[in-house]
Amino acid sequence: MSVAWSKVATGGRGVVGEGLARRLGTADAVVVGLSAMIGAGVFAAFAPAAAAAGPWLLAALALAAVVAYCNATSSARLAALYPESGGTYVYGRRRLGPLWGYLAGWGFTVGKTASCAAMALTFGAYVAPALARPLAISAVVAVTVLNLYGVHRSAMMARVTVAFVLAVLALVVVVGLLGGPEPLAASSTPAPAGQATADLAEISAADATRPLLVSDTQVSGALVPSPQVSGPEVSGALVSDTTLVPGAMVSGAQEGRADLWGVLQGAGLLFFAFAGYARIATLGEEVRDPARTIPRAIGIALGITLVVYAAVAVAGLHALGSTGLAAxxxxxxxxxxxxxxxxxxxxxxxxxxxxxxxxLLALLLGVSRTTLAMARERDLPAVFAAVDPVRQVPRRAELAVGGAVIVLLLVADLRGAIGFSSFGVLLYYAIANAAALTLSRDEGAPPRAVPVLGLALCLVLAATLPPASVFAGIAVFAVGLAVWALRRSRR
Structure with a gap:
């Protein structure tokens, strides 16, 4: 169903509440989802997952895929019924009440804004480590400008990036499976057990779409990829040739065993590699024939991602073994x-x-659309509900999100926010599954077991995350509740 929004003029600069243009077909939506799922995390996330799950890495991947399937099915049915910008924020609000929708939107917006900064820093660190931060800011500016020119151009850019990344991953899989394993002088080593204390979930904070951001004063419990950054600029950047993973998990992998808790934690880390299909749902108002296109696009994107990740995992285990992969x-x-x-x-x-x-491109699109949806309902300032009358994009929301990411890149210690993102994404999808449970058969409800299993597994995986991530998530949601209460009292 489509939603007719009231149009309120804003001095010729845009319109508050006007609908966005439906310009994306199935292929475009699939590419946007793939660009979010097959991101930088595939280049790093398998190491902490192998440290947790050991030789049962493929079992952890399968469990993560089950959770992703349940969440994707629930999200697709809801998106077909409510083809509006905002994703689970809209579904929670319509099916469970304003507070639940607000909590989903708050968690997504805050957590994914930090993830955008992480993605930008990852890009900068791989291109020129000594200039990681300026390059990160430049990337945010460039992608924001691209998005301002319309979602169709953004989808075209996503096609190019996805094609290149898939080609690189195919090369890695072929080499890993066909090449003969040779002795490897590891580019990184595990930290002493006493030093590695914990927040493994930080690696998956951006939908597991990038290597970890760390501080120069505390890198314990993290996986830190290879590009070289040294000196005072190491804070908030990528650190070279050092891997710090929880000692107990590494020893479990080395001994060739992993308990159920390790498999669950590995699945929790790998799940975020699949979470990008939410970007398809958040673009629901810009997709042609959404009732048909969105479920198809989510299913296709998820299936391609599962095949790619399974192939990468098998190649990694073949070439390095679970111990080498973990380290x-x-x-x-x-x-x-x-x-x-x-x-x-x-x-x-x-x-x-x-x-x-x-x-970064997919994340900025998703966060800006959720910001637009929240502004329409006055859960965020109404000024962000403006839609450009020519480009038909949420111009002010795009600029606000881009500006917030740049501020984070300049001033913030991102560790706490990034750790929260892992926790927040699972709760975001738990709300989506809870909303799907309220659908009737006439509304296209999925088999009841699907949202029930998705809700239960989201909560279980959130509980298995390291305590620091859980406490950070609870704290950020508490702040969100305080903001909610304050705005309600002022009304």
Whole structure:
């Protein structure tokens, strides 16, 4: 169903509440989802997941795929019924009440804004580590300007990035499976057990779409990829040739075993690699024939991602084994090195940089559309509900999100916000599954077991995240509730 929004003029500069243009077909929507899912995380996320799950990495991947399938099915049915910008914010509000919708939107907006900054820094660090921060800011400005020219141009850019990243991953898989494993001088080593204390979830904060951001004063419990950054600029950037993973998890992988908790935590880390299909739903108001297009696009994007990740995992285990994969700071680069093709490492690095740029593009699109939806309902200032009358994009929301990301890049210690993002995404999808449970058969309800299983697994995986991430998430949601209460009292 489509939604007719009231049009209120705003001095000729835009319109508050006007609908966006439906310009995306199925292929465009699939590409946007793939650019978010097959991001920089595939170049790093398998290492902490292998550290947690050990030889049961494929089981953790399968469990993550089950959770993703349940969430995708619930989101697709809801998106077909409510083809509006905003994703789970809209579904929670319509099906569960304003507060639940607000909590979903708050968690998504705050967490993914931090993820945007992480993606930008990842891009900068791979291109020129010494200039990581200026390049990150330039990337945010460039992608924001591109988005202001219309979602169709953004989708065209996503096609280019996805094609290149898939080509690089195919190369890694072929080399990893066909090349003979050779002794590998690891580019990184595990930290002493006493030093590695914990927040493994930080690696998955941006939908597992980038290597970890760390501080120069505290890098414990993190996986830090390979590009070189040194000196005072290391804060908030990528650190070279060092991997710090929880000692107990590494020892579990080395002993060839992993308990159920490790598999659950590995699944929790890998789940975020699949979470980008939400970007398709948040663009629901810009998709042609949404009742048909959105479910198809989500299913196709999820299926392609699962096949790609399974192939990458098998190649990584073949080339490095679960122990080597767990100890690697740049897993896919180490796969080509261990297989006797070390000269391909720069190609893998280029793939990671392009993947980070593609993920940044998809994230900025998703956050700005959720901001637009929240502004329409006055959960955020109404000024962000303006739609450009010519380009038909949420211009003010785009500019606000881009500005917020740049501010984070300039001033913030992102560790806490990034750790929260892992927790927040699971709760975001838990609300989506809860909303799907309220659908009737006439409204296209999925089989009841799907949202029930999705809701339960989202809560279980959130509970298995390291305590620091859980506490950070609870704190950020508490702030959101305080903002909600304040705005309600003023009304």
């Amino acid at each position: 690697s700071g740049a897993p896919l680069a180490d796969v080509v090195t261990a297989s006797g093709f070390g000269w391909l490492r720069p190609v893998v690095g280029a793939g990671a940089a392009v993947a980070a740029l593609g993920a």
